[in-house]
Amino acid sequence: MIARLMGEAQYRISDDLLEQLNAVDSRAGEALERDDEQDFRSQLEELAKMVREHGERLDDAELTPSDLIIPPTDLSLDEAHELFEGEGLIPDLPVPEGSTES
Amino acid sequence: MPGLMGRAGTLVRAKFSKFLDRAEDPNETLDYSYERQLQMLQNVKRGVADVVTAKKRLQMQTNKLEQSIVKLETQARQALAQGREDLARQALERKTAVQQQLQGLDQQVQGLEAQQEKLVASEKQLSTKVESFRSTKEVIKAQYSAAEAQVRIGEAASGIGEQMADTGLAIQRAKDKTEQMQARAEAVDELVAAGTLEDFTAGDQTQLDRELAQLSAGAQVDDELEKMKAELDSGEERKELPQ
Numbered sequence: 001m002i003a004r005l006m007g008e009a010q011y012r013i014s015d016d017l018l019e020q021l022n023a024v025d026s027r028a029g030e031a032l033e034r035d036d037e038q039d040f041r042s043q044l045e046e047l048a049k050m051v052r053e054h055g056e057r058l059d060d061a062e063l064t065p066s067d068l069i070i071p072p073t074d075l076s077l078d079e080a081h082e083l084f085e086g087e088g089l090i091p092d093l094p095v096p097e098g099s100t101e102s
Numbered sequence: 103m104p105g106l107m108g109r110a111g112t113l114v115r116a117k118f119s120k121f122l123d124r125a126e127d128p129n130e131t132l133d134y135s136y137e138r139q140l141q142m143l144q145n146v147k148r149g150v151a152d153v154v155t156a157k158k159r160l161q162m163q164t165n166k167l168e169q170s171i172v173k174l175e176t177q178a179r180q181a182l183a184q185g186r187e188d189l190a191r192q193a194l195e196r197k198t199a200v201q202q203q204l205q206g207l208d209q210q211v212q213g214l215e216a217q218q219e220k221l222v223a224s225e226k227q228l229s230t231k232v233e234s235f236r237s238t239k240e241v242i243k244a245q246y247s248a249a250e251a252q253v254r255i256g257e258a259a260s261g262i263g264e265q266m267a268d269t270g271l272a273i274q275r276a277k278d279k280t281e282q283m284q285a286r287a288e289a290v291d292e293l294v295a296a297g298t299l300e301d302f303t304a305g306d307q308t309q310l311d312r313e314l315a316q317l318s319a320g321a322q323v324d325d326e327l328e329k330m331k332a333e334l335d336s337g338e339e340r341k342e343l344p345q
Contacts (some may be wrong), residue, residue: 006110006268007220009227023288025105032106047107060230063238063261069110072271079275090117091270093263094145096137 003055004066005048005073011055013068019069021047037077041078044073108256117270118263128251132239137258139232147224149273150218153290156280157214159287160207167204171197178326186315203290208285217276224272228265 001018004010013021028043047070058064071083083089174197181189238258244253 004268007186007224007272021107022105025107029105039172044106056340060227061234063231063258064235065257066111068107069114069264071106071110072275075175079278080106082114083271084106089271089274090113090267092140093117093266093270094141096134096141 001067002058002064003051003068005051005070007072007074008048009060010053010058010062010066013051013055015069017050018068024050027047032077032080035075035077040080041073041075042079044071044075048073056085061070114264114267115260117267118260118322125209127168128248128255129243131255131259132242135262136232136236136239139235139266142269143225143229143232146221146228146269146273149276150221151331153214153218153276156283156287157211157218160211160214160229160283163287164204164211165292167200167207171200171204174200181313186313186317189313203293207290213279214283217279220272221276224269228269231262231265239327244319295322 001013001015002010003013003021024043025048028047031040031043053072069101071080075083079089174193178190178193179196181193183276233259238254242258246254279338
């Protein structure tokens with residue numbers, strides 16, 4: 001399966017790794033819940049590290065969609081709250097100039 | 103509480119799923135998607151330019167503040183040499199305030215540097231994928247039936263849509279940070295304007311300059327007064343002389 005480290009690259013990872021990633025991912029979610037920035041960052045960093053170490057980096061030219069999307073490792077708590085709960089930190093995709101989209 | 107990966111995936115997919123639904127004519131979808139990619143590339147380039155501009159502004163402020171530290175130190179010495187410890191103290195107090203502002207600025211310039219690197223990396227990835235999409239799009243148009251094309255378009259467009267959302271996040275984060283730093287730069291400018299951190303390096307004389315100038319002017323005036331008094335005295339003596 002394919003994992004994307006946001007702000008970095010995509011990696012091909014084994015199914016075995018997924019279980020381990022899920023465990024770390026839950027801890028990252030809990031850290032966010034408690035507003036524990038230090039733990040939150042270190043869990044995110046751990047996720048990225050596991051993917052970088054055990055995954056195989058995809059060529060940038062690949063157009064394969066990812067099965068897993070991992071947020072940027074340097075996300076602050078404020079940014080994470082905005083990304084996941086607020087208005088959303090990811091802007092809408094641009095519409096070409098002169099185009100009319102409803 | 104669900105993990106973050108699931109939520110991030112949902113968010114990212116939500117951003118680009120809309121334009122996949124427009125697929126009445128596959129060729130039109132491909133071209134439209136490609137136009138949006140080019141637009142996104144423009145956006146990320148603009149993002150990089152904005153970060154560079156903000157960084158330059160902070161660097162200029164840094165230089166200005168560094169110059170004023172040197173000047174304040176010189177002024178403190180001058181004041182002390184003239185026996186005005188009070189003025190020297192004022193100059194050194196301001197120097198400390200300027201130094202504090204400088205410290206923060208250095209960190210911010212570094213922060214912007216990091217943002218710039220990330221954006222440039224994101225731009226490079228997006229641009230590689232856009233190029234790849236462009237050639238895939240021509241292959242799909244030329245070789246596949248409408249039904250087959252749908253499947254391939256779906257995949258390629260999802261793959262690049264995901265990258266666009268990722269790049270979009272990088273642009274937004276850089277923009278937020280740049281705005282915070284511009285606000286900070288404006289605050290420093292305001293402090294300078296309000297006289298808290300007087301702009302000692304601008305052409306205008308500062309309060310300290312004026313006081314130091316007054317010190318030497320005062321001495322000169324005293325001298326001249328003495329001279330005039332002496333002249334007057336001798337003039338009066340001359341008047342008494344018979345013409």
